[in-house]
Amino acid sequence: MIRVRGLSKEFGTLDNGNGGVLALSDIDFEVHDNEFVTIIGPSGCGKTTLLRIIAGLIPYDHGEVTIDGRPVTGPGPERAVVFQNFALMPWADVLSNITFGLEIRGASKDECQAKAIELIKLVGLQGFERRLPKELSGGMQQRVGLARALAVNPQILLMDEPFGALDEQTRRLLQEQLLRLWEHKRKTVVFITHSMDEAVMLGDRVMLMTPRPGRVKEMIDVPLERPRSREVEKSSAFLEIKEYLWDNLRAMQSGDA
Amino acid sequence: MTQETVTAAKSIAMRGIAWPRGLRRFAGNGALEILALAGGALVWEALGWGLRLQWLPPFSKVMEALLQFVYRGVILANLGSSLQALVLGFSLSLVLGLIVGALMGRYRVVEKALDIYVHALFVCPSIVFAPIFFAVFGLSDASRIAIIVVYAMFVMVINTSTAIRTVDPSLVEMARSFGCRERQIFFRILLPASLPLVFAGIRLGMGRAVKGMINGEMLIAFVGLGALAQRYGAQFDAAKVFAIAMVVLIIGLLCNALVQILDNRLTRWAD
Amino acid sequence: MKKRNVLDWGLRLAVFIAAVGVWELFVSTAQNFLLPRFTDVARGLFRLLFSEARFWQALYISNQALILGFAISVGIGIPLGLLAGRFRWMDRVLNPYVGVLLTMPVAPLIPIVIIALGLGIAARVFIVVLFAFVFITVNTRAGVRSVEASLIEMAKSFGASEAQIWRRIVIPGALPAIFAGMRIGLGRAVTGMVMVELILVASGLGRLLLEFSGRMQSDLVFATVLAVIIEALALLAAMQALEKRITRWAPNIAIG
Numbered sequence: 001m002i003r004v005r006g007l008s009k010e011f012g013t014l015d016n017g018n019g020g021v022l023a024l025s026d027i028d029f030e031v032h033d034n035e036f037v038t039i040i041g042p043s044g045c046g047k048t049t050l051l052r053i054i055a056g057l058i059p060y061d062h063g064e065v066t067i068d069g070r071p072v073t074g075p076g077p078e079r080a081v082v083f084q085n086f087a088l089m090p091w092a093d094v095l096s097n098i099t100f101g102l103e104i105r106g107a108s109k110d111e112c113q114a115k116a117i118e119l120i121k122l123v124g125l126q127g128f129e130r131r132l133p134k135e136l137s138g139g140m141q142q143r144v145g146l147a148r149a150l151a152v153n154p155q156i157l158l159m160d161e162p163f164g165a166l167d168e169q170t171r172r173l174l175q176e177q178l179l180r181l182w183e184h185k186r187k188t189v190v191f192i193t194h195s196m197d198e199a200v201m202l203g204d205r206v207m208l209m210t211p212r213p214g215r216v217k218e219m220i221d222v223p224l225e226r227p228r229s230r231e232v233e234k235s236s237a238f239l240e241i242k243e244y245l246w247d248n249l250r251a252m253q254s255g256d257a
Numbered sequence: 258m259t260q261e262t263v264t265a266a267k268s269i270a271m272r273g274i275a276w277p278r279g280l281r282r283f284a285g286n287g288a289l290e291i292l293a294l295a296g297g298a299l300v301w302e303a304l305g306w307g308l309r310l311q312w313l314p315p316f317s318k319v320m321e322a323l324l325q326f327v328y329r330g331v332i333l334a335n336l337g338s339s340l341q342a343l344v345l346g347f348s349l350s351l352v353l354g355l356i357v358g359a360l361m362g363r364y365r366v367v368e369k370a371l372d373i374y375v376h377a378l379f380v381c382p383s384i385v386f387a388p389i390f391f392a393v394f395g396l397s398d399a400s401r402i403a404i405i406v407v408y409a410m411f412v413m414v415i416n417t418s419t420a421i422r423t424v425d426p427s428l429v430e431m432a433r434s435f436g437c438r439e440r441q442i443f444f445r446i447l448l449p450a451s452l453p454l455v456f457a458g459i460r461l462g463m464g465r466a467v468k469g470m471i472n473g474e475m476l477i478a479f480v481g482l483g484a485l486a487q488r489y490g491a492q493f494d495a496a497k498v499f500a501i502a503m504v505v506l507i508i509g510l511l512c513n514a515l516v517q518i519l520d521n522r523l524t525r526w527a528d
Numbered sequence: 529m530k531k532r533n534v535l536d537w538g539l540r541l542a543v544f545i546a547a548v549g550v551w552e553l554f555v556s557t558a559q560n561f562l563l564p565r566f567t568d569v570a571r572g573l574f575r576l577l578f579s580e581a582r583f584w585q586a587l588y589i590s591n592q593a594l595i596l597g598f599a600i601s602v603g604i605g606i607p608l609g610l611l612a613g614r615f616r617w618m619d620r621v622l623n624p625y626v627g628v629l630l631t632m633p634v635a636p637l638i639p640i641v642i643i644a645l646g647l648g649i650a651a652r653v654f655i656v657v658l659f660a661f662v663f664i665t666v667n668t669r670a671g672v673r674s675v676e677a678s679l680i681e682m683a684k685s686f687g688a689s690e691a692q693i694w695r696r697i698v699i700p701g702a703l704p705a706i707f708a709g710m711r712i713g714l715g716r717a718v719t720g721m722v723m724v725e726l727i728l729v730a731s732g733l734g735r736l737l738l739e740f741s742g743r744m745q746s747d748l749v750f751a752t753v754l755a756v757i758i759e760a761l762a763l764l765a766a767m768q769a770l771e772k773r774i775t776r777w778a779p780n781i782a783i784g
Contacts, residue, residue, distance in 0.1 A: 055434055075436050087431035091449045091526040101435040104445075132526045152435065293621040312644035370539035381760045382719035387726060388737055388753055392562050392746050468633040475635050476726050483636070490639020502636040509631045 002031040002054060002156065002188065007063035008213075009049055023049045025213035027063070033155075034186040038199040040245065041209030041217075042252050047192045048160055050214065054190065055081050055158050067156070077105065080149035084161040086141045088133040094120070095129045097144050101152040119147040122181065139170035146178070156188040164194060175201060176230075183227045196245045200238055201228060208245065211252050220244070314496040322500040331485070332504060339470055339481040340508075342398055346405025347466040354410045354462060355455070358417025362451070363443070368418060375418075379411035383469065387476050401473045401481075408469025409462040416458025420451035453527040456520040463516050467509040564747035572751030582736065583755070590725055590732030593649060597656025598717040602710060604657070605664030609709070612665065613672025613702065622665075629662040634720070638727055652724045659720030664706075664713040671705025672698055704775035711767045718760045 007027040010020040023046040031037045039047050052058045053065060056075040065072040067079070080101065088097050098119055099112040107115070120126055123143040133141055142162055149157060163171040175198060182189065193199050199206045200222055208217045222241060224232050232238055298316050305315025326332040361368040361375070386407050387400075394400040424447055432446050474483025482501055489497040548566045555563045564572070576583040612619040612626075638655060645651035675698050683697050725734030733752060740748040 052430075057430055057433060075434050077436065079434075081431070081434040083427055083431055085427055087425075087427045089428065089446070089449070091452070091524075100432075104432070104435045104437050104441060134526065289617070289620040290624045294624045297625065310644070312640050366539065369536040370543045373540055374543065377757075377761055380715055380764050381757050382715065382722050384719055384722050384726065385753055385756050385760070388741065388749055392741070392749060464631055468635075471633045472635045472723065475638070486636045486639055490642060493643050495640050495643055498636065498639050502632065505636055506628065506632040509633070513631065 001033055001068055002190070003064070003066045003069075004029050004050075004054070005064040007050075007053065007060055007065060009046070009053060009058075009060045022213040024053075024060075025215055027214070027216055029207060029216050029219060031188055031190060034188055036182065036189045036191065036202060036204045037207060038191045038193055038203035038205075039207045039209065040193055040196065040199045040249070041214065042211045042249060043194075044212050045209040046212060046214030047209055050209075051081075051158050051160050051190060051192055055079055057081075077152065078155040079158055080152050080154035080156070082142070082145050082149050082157065082159040082162045084164050086133070086138075086145045086165070088141055088144055090133050093130045093132055094125060094136070094144050097133070098147045098151055101148055105152060115151050116147075119151055122150070123147045123177070137170070138166045139174055142166065142174060143177070146181075150181070154187065156190070159189065159191045161192050161194060163198070171198075178202070179228055196242050196249070197233070199245065200224075200241050201233065206241070206245065208248055217248065217252075311493060312495045314499065318496040319499040319503070322494075322496040323503055326497075326500060326504070335480070335482050335485050336504070336508075339474065339483075342401040342405060342473075342481070343466060343470045343508075345398075346402040346469065347409055347463065349402065350406040350408075350410035350462060350466065351413065351459065353406065354413025354458070355417050357410075358414040358455075358458075359421060361414065361418035362421025363447070368422075375411055375414050378407070379415060383408045383465075384472050384476070387473065391477055396477065400477045401470070404473035404477070405466050405469040408472075409466040412465060413455075413458040413462040416461070417451070417455050420454030420458070421447055423454070424450040453520075453524045456516070456524060460513060460516045460520065463512045464509060467505065467512060471505050562744065562746045564750050568747035569750040569754065572745075572747040573754055576748065576751050576755060583752070586732045586736045587755075587759075588732075590721055590734075593652035593656050593724060593732075594717055594721040596649075597653045597720060598660060598714060600653065601657050601661035601664055601713055601717060605661040605709070605713065606668050606706060608661075609665040609668025609706075610672055610698075610702075613669040614698070619669065626662060626666060630666065634658045635723060635727075638723065642728070647728055652721075652728065655724050656717050656720035659723070660713040660717040663716050664709040667709025667712065668702065668706050671702030671709070674705060675701035704771075707767075707771040707775055711764065711771055714767050715760070715764055718763065722756065 004027050007024055008022065009024040010022050012020050027050065039050070041047050049058070053060045054072065056072050056079070067076070089100065092100070095116050098116045099107075102112045102115060116129075120129060123146060125140060125143055125147070128136065128140065133144070136144070142165075145162070163174050166174065179202065191198075191202060193202075203222050206220045206222060208220060209215065210217045220241060224235065224237055301313075301316040305313055305318065357371070357375075361371055383404070387404055390400045390403040394403060428446050428450060429442060432442050437445065470481075471483050471486075474481040475487060476483075482505060486498055486501045489501065551566050555565050608622070612622050634655070637658065641651050641655055641658075645654060679697050679701065680693060683693050688696070722733075725732055726737070727734075729735055729738050733756065737749060737752055740746075740752065
């Protein structure tokens with residue numbers, strides 16, 4: 001379980017304590033085991049910063065961030081990140097990219113090989129094992145990124161607008177694929193997005209953030225039944241939640257939240 | 258120009274005239290360039306015979322001198338000495354260039370401490386150090402090698418440091434997210450990612466090294482190809498001097514091709 | 529930010545002091561009595577700048593070749609580059625020659641220039657031109673080619689004539705690269721000037737250097753070299769400042 005209490009983060013403070021920008025202020029929330037939480041908010045609200053703090057990539061100034069009771073001090077084996085611009089090593093083929101995390105953590109060549117084959121099948125990239133990233137479409141590259149994250153068998157998947165760089169059609173396909181994978185083997189997921197459709201479609205709960213300095217405005221339950229199908233997009237519950245999100249976001253963007 | 262505009266321009270150039278298809282394909286692949294070179298050689302030949310200037314021998318005479326060199330082994334004798342200095346000088350500048358560049362790229366302290374000096378030494382004409390090296394090392398191989406190092410090193414320092422500094426930060430972050438330690442990040446991410454730019458620097462450095470070799474020889478040493486050029490110049494034998502210039506040109510092109518092959522092999526993944 | 533700046537310059541000063549330290553150490557331990565100390569060189573430089581009229585004379589003579597040579601290089605290089613950039617067939621014809629001139633060291637050709645033009649100012653200017661003009665051409669051409677075809681199309685769609693396209697789209701668009709080419713060409717011209725001085729031992733700095741080294745006055749040799757380095761850096765810095773002024777909007781691409 002991820003637990004965040006009173007978290008705040010400032011950027012760019014000088015040595016004398018002045019001049020900083022408060023990115024996050026007093027963030028309070030929890031993510032339960034195997035829950036899929038999506039985070040949405042206006043641009044600049046600090047969602048990516050929050051994710052990187054949970055991932056252990058950047059330090060935080062005040063508050064408490066714990067995973068199953070242990071405080072976060074850096075990256076750890078129970079978490080894996082999926083990046084918006086894929087972050088694939090351009091010089092390595094698909095197979096090597098997928099096994100990267102495993103290799104770092106010391107797995108043997110055979111383990112890596114086996115895992116990689118399993119995951120390639122899982123994300124549907126058979127036949128592309130030896131290809132270089134530049135030979136793949138955006139959607140395929142992100143599937144490699146996803147496979148790489150899943151390869152290390154994390155309890156928590158941290159996804160930073162993973163489909164943001166893709167066109168709409170590819171995005172929808174990948175959303176469906178992600179849901180299928182998640183249904184098959186549930187993990188805790190924290191998923192950042194700009195898209196209200198995506199937030200409601202994927203999440204068990206949606207966390208709405210305020211503009212900078214980012215705070216948790218509200219945690220909204222998404223009581224739609226699982227497994228989610230495209231049909232759900234037409235249901236009144238879906239549209240209600242989406243409207244609610246948009247009303248709030250619009251108000252926040254124009255400054256009168 | 259994008260790839261599409263280049264091909265578009267090519268097809269427009271060809272369209273106005275009904276070239277037969279075979280000729281069109283030939284023209285597309287560098288025929289015009291070859292024709293231009295051949296044309297130049299012909300003009301040179303004509304002017305050489307026609308004008309009868311001491312400094313402009315006909316192209317054929319130059320070729321003759323070149324072949325004579327090869328046949329009589331003159332080239333080989335002096336080439337050996339030149340190439341030795343080139344190899345030693347280039348290797349030294351490669352090692353120094355890559356190490357200093359890597360340190361500058363990796364550690365901001367080193368970068369800030371050295372950047373103005375590296376930049377200054379890069380832009381100022383390297384030959385200007387020749388009198389200094391002559392004073393320090395005298396008439397020896399060390400002078401020639403030192404000049405080659407000064408010529409070649411700084412472009413490699415700059416390219417290497419830029420290469421490491423401009424590695425996609427999200428790749429570094431990704432590696433860190435999987436628990437990579439600093440050393441792993443350096444060898445698994447920074448090094449491979451910086452390879453294309455580093456190779457560009459090595460290619461440039463190679464060209465500079467050849468220039469340093471010949472420039473240094475013309476000034477300092479009395480051995481090697483540069484010395485030959487001076488000697489033939491003093492004898493007013495223009496054909497032989499041109500021939501030597503061609504030899505140096507060929508050396509430069511070969512070295513460049515060598516680096517290019519290595520580059521292609523190792524950085525096939527870059528676009 | 530200011531604090532960082534001070535720190536950086538402190539580092540650079542530290543490096544400078546360390547280098548001078550190593551120099552002094554090397555000089556005192558080496559047997560070579562031709563090696564001047566840093567202080568000797570500094571003193572020598574002062575002497576040259578303030579009490580040797582001959583130095584300034586030599587500088588003036590040497591720079592004649594530089595200025596004339598650079599001016600001619602620009603005069604030849606830019607038009608050639610513009611033509612090569614605009615007309616594809618011309619580009620392809622010139623390409624192999626440009627390629628050769630870029631990679632071939634000019635130095636071996638100097639004896640030929642001497643045979644042709646003697647040892648006077650004509651030869652010196654010609655050599656400087658040989659060193660410099662190709663780089664100006666290459667960068668100018670790249671600048672012209674870098675102008676987006678869509679911009680030219682846009683101008684045509686508003687009915688612009690060829691002259692107007694040149695004046696309002698191509699030349700402004702190519703200007704950053706042209707200036708970068710001039711900056712690089714200037715560096716090459718200085719190289720050419722130095723090569724000329726050292727090989728021809730003409731009436732300028734080369735003659736001075738020969739005299740000083742003949743008289744074993746190595747401190748003055750070093751000082752002269754230092755003066756040339758300072759001049760080169762000053763010229764290039766000035767050129768770069770001009771370049772920055774004129775091309776504030778452009779990204780950084782240069783060949784050379």
